[in-house]
Amino acid sequence: xxxxxxxxxxxxxxxxxxxxxxxxxxxxxxxxxxxxxxxxxxxxxxxxxxxxxxxxxxxxxxxxxxxxxxxxxxxxxxxxxxxxxxxxxxxxxxxxxxxxxxxxxxxxxxxxxxxxxxxxxxxxxxxxxxxxxxxxxxxxxxxxxxxxxxxxxxxxxxxxxxxxxxxxxxxxxxxxxxxxxxxxxxxxxxxxxxxxxxxxxxxxxxxxxxxxxxxxxxxxxxxxxxxxxxxxxxxxxxxxxxxxxxxxxxxxxxxxxxxxxxxxxxxxxxxxxxxxxxxxxxxxxxxxxxxxxxxxxxxxxxxxxxx
Ligand code: SF4
Numbered sequence: 001x002x003x004x005x006x007x008x009x010x011x012x013x014x015x016x017x018x019x020x021x022x023x024x025x026x027x028x029x030x031x032x033x034x035x036x037x038x039x040x041x042x043x044x045x046x047x048x049x050x051x052x053x054x055x056x057x058x059x060x061x062x063x064x065x066x067x068x069x070x071x072x073x074x075x076x077x078x079x080x081x082x083x084x085x086x087x088x089x090x091x092x093x094x095x096x097x098x099x100x101x102x103x104x105x106x107x108x109x110x111x112x113x114x115x116x117x118x119x120x121x122x123x124x125x126x127x128x129x130x131x132x133x134x135x136x137x138x139x140x141x142x143x144x145x146x147x148x149x150x151x152x153x154x155x156x157x158x159x160x161x162x163x164x165x166x167x168x169x170x171x172x173x174x175x176x177x178x179x180x181x182x183x184x185x186x187x188x189x190x191x192x193x194x195x196x197x198x199x200x201x202x203x204x205x206x207x208x209x210x211x212x213x214x215x216x217x218x219x220x221x222x223x224x225x226x227x228x229x230x231x232x233x234x235x236x237x238x239x240x241x242x243x244x245x246x247x248x249x250x251x252x253x254x255x256x257x258x259x260x261x262x263x264x265x266x267x268x269x270x271x272x273x274x275x276x277x278x279x280x281x282x283x284x285x286x287x288x289x290x291x292x293x294x295x296x297x298x299x300x301x302x303x304x305x306x307x
Contacts, residue, residue: 010191011053014046019054025165034064034138035065037067037138041200043142046140047139049191051138051179052064064091076204099121100117112207122170126169137176139178141181143180143182146181242266
């Protein structure tokens with residue numbers, strides 16, 4: 001395919017997916033002041049870029065204020081983001097806080113620093129959001145981050161919990177949004193190359209790479225290669241939850257359940273093996289642009305019942 005056409009399609013896809021996520025979860029409203037957290041990585045650059053495009057054509061008015069937290073990691077190129085943002089002509093604030101020294105002092109050598117570092121960063125960003133009068137805090141997490149979080153929580157936290165597109169912050173004071181929630185990481189990587197964002201490496205702190213997250217990310221990519229559409233189906237599943245077929249007693253009233261006398265497709269199929277949609281049907285469901293019910297198509301193949 002012609003490279004310009006391909007790039008044009010990528011831009012349209014990014015704008016469409018971000019716009020759809022914003023509408024689906026009512027992320028941005030008239031008069032909002034959105035604090036865009038820019039780390040200098042590809043995802044947050046992409047978020048800012050697409051939000052600016054959408055802002056120019058949106059039927060509502062909202063403001064963007066970019067915030068970067070300079071944590072004083074050795075080698076952090078402090079001039080890169082101000083120069084980039086000044087050229088863009090966007091409002092911005094650089095918050096200088098030496099969390100690096102604190103983390104280095106408190107965490108013993110060789111131990112991972114991320115937990116304390118991110119707790120400090122979170123507190124600072126909440127404070128800055130308050131000072132700037134921001135009504136929303138936008139983070140650059142994308143579809144692959146959300147799925148990785150889901151699997152990590154299952155594997156290591158024993159919880160069915162992902163990363164929400166919109167939620168009130170843990171201090172109860174702010175609304176956090178993730179406008180890139182529907183966007184595939186590979187699209188953001190390609191967009192960053194194309195737009196030549198001045199990427200700042202994320203390894204400056206010298207902390208260990210997040211090995212588990214990397215491994216889960218790799219596992220998802222391997223699956224996707226072998227079974228195209230699997231990532232999309234897993235992502236759709238997060239929006240098609242059937243509490244009656246899970247086991248959380250807080251989500252479904254198992255204790256008080258009585259026969260209704262009314263037949264229902266969603267009822268228990270007793271001894272029948274649980275049918276799963278055929279690969280062709282799931283590919284159709286995932287590829288038709290809707291994030292609707294992936295179990296809708298009629299074609300099913302049985303899977304062996306677990307004993
Ligand atoms: S990788 Fe470094 S900068 Fe990022 S959270 Fe961990 S310690 Fe902080």
